[in-house]
Amino acid sequence: MEFFRYLGASTRAGFTKLGRASYFLIEILSGLGSVIVRPRLLLKQLHSVGVLSFLIIVISGLFVGMVLGLQGFYILSRFGAEETLGVMVAASLVRELGPVVAALLFAGRAGSALTAEIGLMKATEQLSGMEMMAIDPIKRIISPRFLAGFLSMPLLAALFSAVGIIGGQLVGSGLLGVDDGAYWSQMQATLDFKHDIINGVVKSVVFGFVTSWIALFEGYDAIPTAEGVSRATTRTVVNSAFSILGLDFILTALMFGEH
């Protein structure tokens, strides 16, 4: 009996939270207009969300591309198809790994920082202080961060894919002796701009939207204690990872289904 009570309560709490999150999203979106009037706020957030994630994205992208080059070469050489290494590396990066891994890293690097920052602002009553001074904390604090995350994500994902493809080329033609021309030309012949690149960018835009939303909401919704903020940070990373991977499945089924 206790179990059912718990089940009902947690289901209801989940729906309530989703409702609060949706309401929060509407508030963020309606606050975006005031961000455009103050581009300085956005610039500062682009720095802390985008520029500071730059290094981890570049290094991870390089290594993911190099590993893809190695693994792909061992498999493809069994079929005598080493020349298609470029296609394999580029297609898997542009379609899947670029958007997904970049978004997971983004959630870990920038999302958790956003949650901790907002949560701590709430715990130290900075947000209430702003409201006392008739400054809307959503417009001043939340919306610029949301827009920065939303804009940075596609750039970071594109960077991840580009660096990864170069990493694959370094390993493929530098280390394993795949022909350089074949690496690029097969890639260009197979990958379609609309079908592959644009769909990858669409994915990363969706992930940027969802990750920023989750991170900001968890921070804003955190219990204003040290423990509450730490829990909220954990939830940001966990929930972002779930949403990214779940959405990726749905988006892939929609985009690449009929081909």
Place this chain on the structure above:
Amino acid sequence: MPHTHTQDTLVGLFVATGIASLFFLGLQVSNLSSLSHGDTYEITARFSNSGGLKVKSSVSAAGVKIGSVKAITFDPKTYESVVKMDIDAQYKTLPDDSSASVYTAGLLGEQYVSLDGGGSSEFLKNGSKIEITNSALVLEKALGQFLFKSAEEKKATPVDDKKGKK
């Protein structure tokens, strides 16, 4: 934290690198650069079997890409595959008795249409039909015929052996 010029520069660099990598993906990785946005004209060919040909498969002459497949439809009256192709307008001196064949790039590669020039002094123009076509080689069919043939030969030889022993 006060705004600094360094911060602005870093953000600028970040955005520029991001956009540059998008351009890199578009131009270097995908086929965007090889798409010709110029004029094309359309020709039609009928194949009894177009095999694994797909929309956007390339159309080439002498190994050079001159166009792409626009549409593939099935004609329910003649049971043929009707392939419409867009040919780049700069190649307007293809003889109208050229033949079209579906070939495979490599053993297991993609299929493409190859145009082989004829001897006519009239040229293909928008809406032209190609009369001489060669269908795609279907590997299963060819293998099946080969196996059937070799089985026939095997059947024939043991009988002769038996007769020879007796």
